Amino acid sequence: MKRPSWFAxxxxxxxxxxxxxxxxxxxxxxxxLSALSREQLVEKxxxxxxxxxxxxxxxxxxxxxxxxxxxxRTTVYADHGYLxxxxxxxxxxxxxxxxxxxxxxxxxxxxxxxxxxxEPGPDTMWWGNVQAEPQRxxxxxxPQDMLEILAIRPIDVAGPxxxxxxxxxxxxxxxxxxxRQVAGRYFVSREIFYDPDTxxxxxxxxxxxxxxxxxxxxxxxxxxxDSPTKPEPxxxxxxxxxxxxxRSRAELRLLNMTISRESVxxxxxxxxxxxxxxxxxxxxxxxxxx
Numbered sequence: 001m002k003r004p005s006w007f008a009x010x011x012x013x014x015x016x017x018x019x020x021x022x023x024x025x026x027x028x029x030x031x032x033l034s035a036l037s038r039e040q041l042v043e044k045x046x047x048x049x050x051x052x053x054x055x056x057x058x059x060x061x062x063x064x065x066x067x068x069x070x071x072x073r074t075t076v077y078a079d080h081g082y083l084x085x086x087x088x089x090x091x092x093x094x095x096x097x098x099x100x101x102x103x104x105x106x107x108x109x110x111x112x113x114x115x116x117x118x119e120p121g122p123d124t125m126w127w128g129n130v131q132a133e134p135q136r137x138x139x140x141x142x143p144q145d146m147l148e149i150l151a152i153r154p155i156d157v158a159g160p161x162x163x164x165x166x167x168x169x170x171x172x173x174x175x176x177x178x179x180r181q182v183a184g185r186y187f188v189s190r191e192i193f194y195d196p197d198t199x200x201x202x203x204x205x206x207x208x209x210x211x212x213x214x215x216x217x218x219x220x221x222x223x224x225x226d227s228p229t230k231p232e233p234x235x236x237x238x239x240x241x242x243x244x245x246x247r248s249r250a251e252l253r254l255l256n257m258t259i260s261r262e263s264v265x266x267x268x269x270x271x272x273x274x275x276x277x278x279x280x281x282x283x284x285x286x287x288x289x290x
Contacts (some may be wrong), residue, residue, distance in 0.1 A: 001230060016261035021285075033105035033219065035167070036163070036174070037165070037189065038165035039157060041176075041199070042155045042157050044199050045155060045194065046154045046155055048153070048199075048200075048233050048234060048235075049152050049153060049154050050154050051229050051231070051232070051233035052227075052233045052259070053086070053259070054084075054086045054265050055083065055085035055086075055235075055259065056083075056256075056257075056258050056260050056261045056264055056265060057083045057151070057183060057255060057256060057257045057258070058080075058081065058083075058255040058256050059083050059252060059254055059255065060078065060081075060252075060255065061076070061077070061078040061081060061095045061104070061250065061251070061252050062075075062077045062078075062250065062251045063076045063077075063249070063250035063251075064248060064249045065121075065246070065248045065250075066246050066247050074121060075105055076095070076104070078095030078096055078097050078104065079097060080095075080097065080098070081093070081094050081096050081104075082094055082165060083153070083254060084210055084264065084269045084270070085147075085150065085265070086265050086269075087153060088154065089108065089130075089147060089153070089156065089264075090109050090187060091146055091270075092106070092107040092269055092270055093143075093146060097103060102116070102118055103117070104117055104121070104144060104147060105273065106141065106143050106148065107143055107270070107272075107273075108130065108143035108144065109130075109270040109272065111129065111272070112127060112128065112129055112272050113127065113142070113143040113144065114143070114272065114273065115127075115142070116125065116273065118276075122280075123278050124278055124279070124280040124281070124282060125276050125278045125280070125281075125282070126139045126282050126283075127283060127284065132285035139284070140243065140246070140248055141215075141241070141243075141250070145206055145214075148204060149204050149206075149215075149219075149241065150216065150235070150239075151192055151219065151235075151236075152235050163177055163178045163190075164176070164177045164178075164179070168281065171203070172195040172196060172204065173194055173195060173196060174199070175191055175193055175265070176192050176194070177190070177191050178191070179188040180290075183217075187207065189206070190207065191203075191204070191205040191207075192205075193202050198222070200219075200222050200234060200235070200236070201219050202218070202219050202220070203218055204217040204219065208245075212244075212245070214244075214245065215244075216244070217239055217240065217241050217242075218239070219236035219239055220235065220236060220237075220238040220240070221232050221236065221237040221238040222235060223237050225259060226257065226258035226259065227258070227259045228259070230239050232288065235254075237251040237254045237255075237257070238251070238252075238254075239253075239254075240280070247281075
């Protein structure tokens with residue numbers, strides 16, 4: 001058999017390279033950045049996120065919530081409220097309106113999570129245990145989801161929950177992809193898209209256990225968080241949320257973002273509310289883990 005010439009081998013290799021077939025994530029074509037490995041990307045993301053050990057922010061919230069059972073829509077607009085965060089997994093979001101008072105209280109600490117929606121909303125409190133098997137319910141937005149949407153928690157690449165890395169030419173973004181194992185099969189549980197130039201998150205996708213899209217969040221208008229550490233960390237100030245199953249939408253705006261204000265957030269900021277003025281109370285996970 002006649003061996004191929006060196007010219008033919010080189011020509012084939014060049015044609016293959018120009019075809020765009022790649023087994024490794026390709027880097028962005030603009031912005032002066034070369035391709036980053038998963039470890040390099042996460043190191044840069046964490047360098048920003050680790051400078052946000054806590055967060056204090058005022059909020060504006062507008063939500064159009066559809067009840068999937070009745071089809072009834074409720075529009076909520078909160079012109080007052082706050083959002084507290086403490087790494088790695090504590091959060092409190094309270095939305096109020098003049099005269100009407102409390103519209104939404106959503107929180108999670110190291111033990112329990114809760115959502116309180118008084119009248120004119122569902123007039124219900126949902127709560128559960130953090131260590132119980134995670135599950136979705138009729139809650140419009142879970143506190144766990146809100147933590148993921150902010151996309152400011154440090155990322156672990158050493159543990160079993162480490163994400164995979166891809167580069168999306170379509171979205172012109174780095175993608176970190178998390179998987180969950182169900183009955184011996186792996187399903188995507190979460191995807192976060194990062195701008196290739198700033199390496200700040202711009203889209204968060206959360207998936208249900210059956211693989212369907214449960215929530216999409218578009219993150220825009222990134223700004224600095226007032227902090228004693230320099231350079232000051234950055235995060236999104238605008239969050240547009242879409243829940244495809246219920247066809248509900250929400251817009252969240254963060255204002256006056258700072259690491260803390262007058263020693264807040266603190267332990268009291270994430271305390272489980274013992275008093276709640278609602279007609280119904282539902283424990284999502286009846287089984288309390290031992």
